[in-house]
Amino acid sequence: MLLRIRQQRSKFRYRYRMQPESKLPQVGTTIFTVMSALAERHGAINLSQGFPDFEPPGRLVERVTHHMAAGRNQYPPMMGIEPLRERIAEKARHLYGVPVDPDTEVTISSGATEALLCGVHALVRPGDEVIVFDPAYDSYEPAILLAGGSVVHLPLQAGQFRIDFEQLSARISQRTRLVVINSPHNPTGSLLYQEDLNQLADLLRAYPQCYVLSDEVYEHICFDPDGHASVIATEGLKQRSLAVFSFGKTYHATGWKVGYCIAPPALTTEFRRVHQFNTFTTATPLQWALADYMASDPQHYLKLPEFYRHKRDLFRRLLEDSGFELLPCEGTYFQLADYSALSNLDDVAFSRWLTEVHKVAAIPISVFCERPPEARWVRFCFAKQEATLEEAADRLCRI
Ligand SMILES: Cc1ncc(COP(=O)(O)O)c(C=O)c1O
Numbered sequence: 001m002l003l004r005i006r007q008q009r010s011k012f013r014y015r016y017r018m019q020p021e022s023k024l025p026q027v028g029t030t031i032f033t034v035m036s037a038l039a040e041r042h043g044a045i046n047l048s049q050g051f052p053d054f055e056p057p058g059r060l061v062e063r064v065t066h067h068m069a070a071g072r073n074q075y076p077p078m079m080g081i082e083p084l085r086e087r088i089a090e091k092a093r094h095l096y097g098v099p100v101d102p103d104t105e106v107t108i109s110s111g112a113t114e115a116l117l118c119g120v121h122a123l124v125r126p127g128d129e130v131i132v133f134d135p136a137y138d139s140y141e142p143a144i145l146l147a148g149g150s151v152v153h154l155p156l157q158a159g160q161f162r163i164d165f166e167q168l169s170a171r172i173s174q175r176t177r178l179v180v181i182n183s184p185h186n187p188t189g190s191l192l193y194q195e196d197l198n199q200l201a202d203l204l205r206a207y208p209q210c211y212v213l214s215d216e217v218y219e220h221i222c223f224d225p226d227g228h229a230s231v232i233a234t235e236g237l238k239q240r241s242l243a244v245f246s247f248g249k250t251y252h253a254t255g256w257k258v259g260y261c262i263a264p265p266a267l268t269t270e271f272r273r274v275h276q277f278n279t280f281t282t283a284t285p286l287q288w289a290l291a292d293y294m295a296s297d298p299q300h301y302l303k304l305p306e307f308y309r310h311k312r313d314l315f316r317r318l319l320e321d322s323g324f325e326l327l328p329c330e331g332t333y334f335q336l337a338d339y340s341a342l343s344n345l346d347d348v349a350f351s352r353w354l355t356e357v358h359k360v361a362a363i364p365i366s367v368f369c370e371r372p373p374e375a376r377w378v379r380f381c382f383a384k385q386e387a388t389l390e391e392a393a394d395r396l397c398r399i
Pocket residue numbers: 050110111112113114137182186215217245246247248249254257258259
């Protein structure tokens with residue numbers, strides 16, 4: 001008996017001693033995982049996490065199996081295979097009218113998430129400040145904290161979700177190492193227009209130590225007639241920016257986790273120093289398949305705005321008679337909805353209630369913010385088949 005007590009005590013001490021002090025004590029499981037699990041548990045339609053309920057193009061999938069069977073299964077080069085980097089450079093030239101060197105300015109990453117982490121770690125040192133705009137995608141802050149930086153949250157202007165340049169110029173300083181921007185914007189569906197990027201370039205002229213990490217994963221899901229405005233085509237920004245993209249969003253293949261970073265050579269060198277010892281590289285057959293598909297079907301990404309505009313318009317029309325007030329959506333596959341006419345619950349409690357009782361899962365917006373907004377908003381993902389959107393809207397209209 002005495003022996004057993006001793007053994008238990010020592011097990012407890014061992015466990016206690018082995019419990020590390022967390023580097024990210026405030027970070028729990030991401031809201032996307034939490035809501036998707038809740039949706040599954042309650043048999044709810046999952047409009048929370050941002051992924052399509054339809055398949056990638058058949059020919060693209062066929063190219064993956066082709067390259068696997070053809071023996072393309074060993075390590076590719078650290079920066080990604082040449083044909084894929086060339087296709088990306090061609091696309092940048094074609095869409096944004098800028099020369100991009102595939103050897104020194106393009107790096108393939110394991111999803112945009114890896115590129116964001118590498119970008120932050122390449123630039124941010126302990127004590128540096130990094131500005132993010134709330135609501136902010138949830139991977140930025142942990143990456144900055146792990147690099148020893150401190151996060152400065154500035155709210156986007158309420159309603160329009162544009163950058164408040166007065167506030168930005170009041171807060172930016174010689175200690176600011178990085179500004180993180182995201183357009184088209186998750187979760188609000190707002191855009192940064194060319195004039196916003198030009199204004200940012202003007203403002204940053206006085207801060208030569210400050211870089212920009214531009215999250216452009218929804219570049220092809222942009223409903224503005226002028227198209228997406230990119231840092232890589234903005235004089236004054238392209239020299240100091242790492243632009244991050246994701247094939248997952250473009251080719252309905254979020255589970256493949258393939259993305260890339262475009263940056264000038266000096267920044268790419270630093271980016272690759274981190275990437276090399278992070279994932280080193282990204283699955284070989286996926287890279288070959290994407291290179292083939294980009295060459296043979298460039299129409300895919302050109303048709304994407306229309307493809308998603310149709311879904312957006314359908315979803316908005318279906319919700320016209322609901323108690324939700326829909327905010328404008330200019331890009332991404334997310335629709336922000338004000339539910340204040342339906343409930344006094346806070347947005348986390350409302351999202352749970354919606355999932356458990358009405359069987360439609362959504363994402364609460366407060367989790368993207370340092371300080372929860374006063375408005376009551378949730379985010380729905382409309383990257384779904386029409387039948388899914390119709391069934392979800394039917395349930396939402398009955399609340
Ligand atoms: C704004 C934003 N950035 C980055 C990512 C991550 O992209 P990936 O899945 O390619 O890592 C997402 C995914 O939802 C996103 O919405």
